[in-house]
Amino acid sequence: EVQLLESGGGLVQPGGSLRLSCAVSGFSFTRYDMAWVRQAPGKGLDWVSSFTVSGDNTYYADSVKGRFTISRDSFKNTLYLQMNSLRADDTAIYYCAGGGHWGQGTLVTVSS
């Protein structure tokens, strides 16, 4: 069974940092591009970042470029999102996705 399990969300003050993790099981993690997608409360889906299979390239939305870093650990089958300099408008559910599969999401709340 395919599972993507996000963790690491929580409440953080503006300017703070969090690292999200996405543990993948049930499919070949290194065969697919992986991505983080977020959804602010009551809003639509918003692509955040991708890690590609070919060339280990990384891409970011302009809104997070320079603040967020995507990475993966192939041995642990885990995708990460390091989030620094967090702002109130980063508040959202963060989903991990890849190979057509999605996790259940982890909530990040940025507030003082």
Next chain:
Amino acid sequence: DIQMTQSPSSLSASVGDRVTITCRASQGIRNDLAWFQQRPGKAPKRLIYATSTLQSGVPSRFSGSGSGTEFTLTISSLQPEDFATYYCLQHNDYPRTFGQGTTVEIK
């Protein structure tokens, strides 16, 4: 950046109705388009990829068509479990971009 314009933003329909949702890309994206369904409080679920390929396990009443800049998701006979929000996504170029979403409500 490629802009995805999805329409309508919402619609009301009855069980058994045929429903069509459209996404228009601001430039050609070949067939690099996927459709997702999101029920309230749940994670999105991919229904269709590469414009018209049905994800394994998705009912055949869902279908996708189009190419270039104009794409369509059709539900041939709406079922109670289909009341949800639907999103298109272009995966032709970065940044990836979603449509604004279409909420299908019960009439």
